[in-house]
Amino acid sequence: MARILVIDDERSIRSTLKEILEYEGYQMDEAPDGPTALELAAKEKYDVVLCDIKMPLMDGIEVLDKLLIMNDTPVVMISGHGNIETAVDAIKRGAYDYIAKPLDLNRLLITIRNAMEKGSLIKETRVLKRKVSKTYEMIGQSEPIQQIRTMIERVAPTDARVLITGSNGTGKELVARWLHELSNRAEGPFIEVNCAAIPGELIESVLFGHEKGSFTSAIKQRKGDFEQASGGTLFLDEIGDMSLAAQAKVLRALQENKIMRVGGEKDIPVDVRIIAATNKNIVDEIEKRNFREDLYHRLSVILIHVPTLNDRAEDIPLLANYFLTEICETQGKPLLTFDDEALLALQNITWTGNIRELRNVVERLAILCDKIITAEDVELYARPLKK
Numbered sequence: 001m002a003r004i005l006v007i008d009d010e011r012s013i014r015s016t017l018k019e020i021l022e023y024e025g026y027q028m029d030e031a032p033d034g035p036t037a038l039e040l041a042a043k044e045k046y047d048v049v050l051c052d053i054k055m056p057l058m059d060g061i062e063v064l065d066k067l068l069i070m071n072d073t074p075v076v077m078i079s080g081h082g083n084i085e086t087a088v089d090a091i092k093r094g095a096y097d098y099i100a101k102p103l104d105l106n107r108l109l110i111t112i113r114n115a116m117e118k119g120s121l122i123k124e125t126r127v128l129k130r131k132v133s134k135t136y137e138m139i140g141q142s143e144p145i146q147q148i149r150t151m152i153e154r155v156a157p158t159d160a161r162v163l164i165t166g167s168n169g170t171g172k173e174l175v176a177r178w179l180h181e182l183s184n185r186a187e188g189p190f191i192e193v194n195c196a197a198i199p200g201e202l203i204e205s206v207l208f209g210h211e212k213g214s215f216t217s218a219i220k221q222r223k224g225d226f227e228q229a230s231g232g233t234l235f236l237d238e239i240g241d242m243s244l245a246a247q248a249k250v251l252r253a254l255q256e257n258k259i260m261r262v263g264g265e266k267d268i269p270v271d272v273r274i275i276a277a278t279n280k281n282i283v284d285e286i287e288k289r290n291f292r293e294d295l296y297h298r299l300s301v302i303l304i305h306v307p308t309l310n311d312r313a314e315d316i317p318l319l320a321n322y323f324l325t326e327i328c329e330t331q332g333k334p335l336l337t338f339d340d341e342a343l344l345a346l347q348n349i350t351w352t353g354n355i356r357e358l359r360n361v362v363e364r365l366a367i368l369c370d371k372i373i374t375a376e377d378v379e380l381y382a383r384p385l386k387k
Helices: 011-023 034-043 060-070 084-093 105-135 143-155 172-181 203-208 244-256 282-287 293-299 309-331 340-347 354-368 375-381
Strands: 003-007 027-031 048-052 075-079 097-100 162-165 190-194 233-237 273-278 302-305
Touching: 003 011, 003 034, 011 027, 011 105, 027 034, 034 048, 034 060, 048 060, 048 105, 060 075, 060 084, 075 084, 075 105, 084 097, 097 105, 143 172, 143 302, 143 309, 162 172, 172 190, 172 233, 172 273, 203 244, 244 293, 282 293, 309 340, 309 354, 340 375, 354 375
Parallel strands: 003 027, 003 048, 048 075, 075 097, 162 273, 162 302, 190 233, 233 273
Antiparallel strands: none
């Protein structure tokens, strides 16, 4: 049941609103002045606050300012002495709406409903942002990770192209995400293309788009990822698996900042920052003639190598505890803990799948173990295929 706080020095107004709101299914608390209201707001969570402007002890505008500092609950100002200037001032300070007395019942109820919807959206947005920030958090205090953080902070504000290298599961996408989030393009799109997952005959259409009728299944025009990422960042993951034909077109796009859709006849300007990643040794691929050397030099203005988990084993306890907390919260399980021997056992494993493998193992342990995870649990469940 939604909870509403009404702040008004007139008992008759509070009584009338209480009768109306409770009839409509709301739970209502009331306060005759600002200090009392602030005490209630500090103890209870309200979905909407209705606040009079002219009150003794503390006026409504001051109460509004203090409420907005405390939380994001929508505040609707009400007054029988107001004017346009007062309403505008209240809205500018952060009030959701302003309603003049005598109160129009229909407008009041619609305003409350709309304010509650806004409050729900704010809460959902906050939860999503928290999830996103946790998803892309960089965990670790080892020297290699500290160096990567320093490099990201220096390189991110520029438009320099970056080539990220490292084995599968080391966190190359995480580095790319942080380069984008800390850049001047952070408000723009972050478009990811897995070059290894797209068939060679489709990669050009994915990257550059196509015109309607340019090939059999092209039933409508499509903007490519270069266009969609304009103003933001295009992350070319596993670029070492891109075909030579596509490499040639990417090289042209980087040289001229223009692309042409498949089947198109005109160049389209694009403003995009390129970040690429690969798990291959590009120098070896160049020698095998699988990768263009000129494209490599275009992409590798900045090189960032992400170490394997075995090369940063001191970070394993931090990562394991972080994943365990996250997994328990997500699955609604009581929080489990590792004992010291279990963490040491995790550090002694050779992680061929790196961080991705470690997270999977921690999830397995969280599901199969109770309360405290021991070294015996790690031995039993960390390598289920071990003979």
